[in-house]
Amino acid sequence: EYKLPIGVNIDLETGVIPGAKKLVRRLSNLKGYFQDEDAYNELLKEDPVVYEVYAVEQEEKDGDLNFATTVLYPGKVGKEFFFTKGHFHAKADRAEIYYGIKGKGGMLLQTPEGKAEWIPMGPGTVVYVPPYWAHRTVNTSDEPFIFLAIYPADAGHDYGSIAEKGFSKLVIEENGEVKVIDNPRWKE
Ligand code: 6PG
Numbered sequence: 001e002y003k004l005p006i007g008v009n010i011d012l013e014t015g016v017i018p019g020a021k022k023l024v025r026r027l028s029n030l031k032g033y034f035q036d037e038d039a040y041n042e043l044l045k046e047d048p049v050v051y052e053v054y055a056v057e058q059e060e061k062d063g064d065l066n067f068a069t070t071v072l073y074p075g076k077v078g079k080e081f082f083f084t085k086g087h088f089h090a091k092a093d094r095a096e097i098y099y100g101i102k103g104k105g106g107m108l109l110q111t112p113e114g115k116a117e118w119i120p121m122g123p124g125t126v127v128y129v130p131p132y133w134a135h136r137t138v139n140t141s142d143e144p145f146i147f148l149a150i151y152p153a154d155a156g157h158d159y160g161s162i163a164e165k166g167f168s169k170l171v172i173e174e175n176g177e178v179k180v181i182d183n184p185r186w187k188e
């Protein structure tokens with residue numbers, strides 16, 4: 001009745017976890033997420049893969065843990081760097097740990113009231129996502145940004161409010177620089 005332990009090697013170049021469940025998110029899966037709709041529709045003709053997730057997940061039970069790598073490709077929609085959808089956990093008090101493997105980017109975090117924080121990430125960076133904070137990763141470089149996430153098996157994903165309202169901050173490139181600016185469309 002005991003589950004067996006698992007040991008796997010993450011391919012540190014590609015982010016692939018052997019035997020993991022693979023999820024692919026293309027630009028068309030991110031409709032309404034980016035500010036610049038013209039740039040979005042233009043790039044939609046190619047419909048590039050924005051990110052892939054390799055997840056090793058358990059039954060949604062209290063006390064158990066999941067882990068997953070994400071490979072977030074480089075790219076921009078207008079001035080905005082490619083990002084993951086971003087979510088609160090369905091059980092909002094569930095925390096999470098991220099570990100940077102390859103490439104460069106960062107994490108936007110946000111409270112339910114819209115207070116946002118930006119944490120730059122690179123290989124070796126550990127990010128603690130506290131309970132109740134929504135989280136989205138952003139690739140600010142021109143190579144894939146790869147990281148590991150470890151999260152409670154019963155955390156779940158709540159995409160709704162981020163899909164509707166977005167984050168109160170945007171991560172953009174301006175004059176060749178990475179900037180974290182206020183989202184002009186943000187409403188309390
Ligand atoms: C999780 C993690 C992480 C995340 C992926 C894709 O809770 O499972 O935060 O694995 O799901 O990086 O990001 P989105 O789930 O926001 O699309």
Ligand code: NI
Pocket residue numbers: 087089096135151
């Ligand atoms: Ni999460």
